Amino acid sequence: MNTAEDKLRERVKELTCLYEVTSIIVNSDYDQLDASLEAIAYCLKRAWQFENVTEVFLKTGDFHVQTDDYKHDMVTLVSKIKVFNKVEGEVMVGYPSNKYTLDDFLVEEQTLLNNVALDIGNLIERKQIRDSEAITRRKMERTDRLHILGEITAGIAHELNTPLANILGFAELLTDKITDKETVRDLEKIMDSAIFSREIVKKLMFFACEMPQEMKRVQLIPIVTSVIKLLEPSLRSKNLKLTKAFDNENIELRVDTVQLTQVLFNLIMNAIYYSPKGSTITVHVLETESHISIEISDEGNGIPQELEDKVFEPFFTTKPIGEGSGLGLSVVHGIITSHKGKIEHKSNTPKGTIFTVDFPKL
Incomplete structure (x- = not known):
């Protein structure tokens, strides 16, 4: 690229690319981020000096796009994508290695790539902030309800x-x-x-947290073990394996023993009900400086997304008529709330549900 006209043409391509990337990001649908990233990849392809042989590979988090003829043995310029100052991916622009070398790239092209990677990182940050706000809002709405x-x-x-x-x-x-x-x-x-x-x-x-409580310091692990022993016939009837993991055998907690037993009984019994025969249920007790957590996981079908916000509501149940009153998890929620704790659920991997109960150390 020797003439001023050539240099000017490249600068115009770079500026056009930056403008198009900015427009894509401004109008991006956070629920269809793949489409936005793919559009950005093709913008980059058009901005390079030898655009007819330029290919782009872009990966960040769960998102991955590349142009049609990208190959991993290409000679490439690379720029890391950072999300909240943490590297979460990269964007690469390449030429065929049998005809080109790194010397064929322009200095300005690396600068352009760095700017686009920065813009992509900002886009991912805004998506994560929006998702976090939506989750917080749903939790607040559920708590109010x-x-x-x-x-x-x-x-x-x-x-x-x-x-x-x-x-x-x-x-x-x-x-x-x-x-x-x-x-x-x-x-x-x-x-x-x-x-x-x-x-x-x-x-x-x-x-409704209206029952009187008898709060006292107790050893947690014997209570957990006692509930598991009580449910052994139900485990055997479905050929279920229950594994236990305790961070500390001498964990103490200030609770109402009867109510804690009811919480554990309900959660483990639910795990048994929804577990397929021959699967595994895991009970894990963890201790941190400020909290004690009890995780109960199963390998069932999990909770459908449309029902996630309803599981703690009274009289809501997915069990057949006559097999559940729909009060088990709502009672559990009430007891844990009255102990100033919290209960959450998430998907297990590869399938099933994990219920986590957090009690503060008092």
Whole structure:
């Protein structure tokens, strides 16, 4: 490239590329980032001196695009893509190695590549910020919704307690006075239904954090081991393997023992229910400086994305009618919240679900 006209033409191509890349990024759809990165790759291809043989390879995180004839043995210019000052990928522009060398690239082309890599990094940063804000917003909305549901269910539970106690009490009185066997059987059905309803009310009060607690410091691992031993028949019936991993055998936690047992029982029982026969359930207890975490993972089908925000709502269940009241996880959520902890779920790898319970060290 000897003439001023040639040099000017290259500068125009570089400026045009920067303008097009900026336009792509400004109008980028964060949900279809592959399309934006592919468009950027072809912009770069047109900006190089020998554009007819130029090929581009671009990779960052889970995204990967390349132009049609890119080969890994090409002679290339490379620029790293940084996201929040951490290298998360690279963009390479290459010529066929049988005809070109590094000396055939222009100094200005490396500068252009560096600027484009910087722009791509900024685009990925904005996508991650947006995704993080969306996750935070969903968590806040779910917390608000559960708080409102807690207040409603607490009111309902209190209103139902008195009439249920009356039904049960008067049915018991009538049972003592009546000798007709059929009538007694009918009264026993009434009492069984009242007792079942009372248990539902108790679970509602657990969800709404209305049950009295007896908080004391306890050894965590014996409680976990006791619950697992209690569930051994259910594990054997599905030929499930349960593996345990404890960071420390002497972890202490300030909790209500009965409520913690209920949390562990519900979560492990759920894992058993949704696990295919012959699979593995893992219970992992971790300890950090500020928290104690209990992870319970299974290898089931996992939680569909459209249901992720509903799993802790009362009366929501994916089990068939008659196999679940939909209060198990809502009760667990209420108990953990009352202990100033938190519960989250995420996908297991390669399949299944991991429920993580975090308790603060108090």
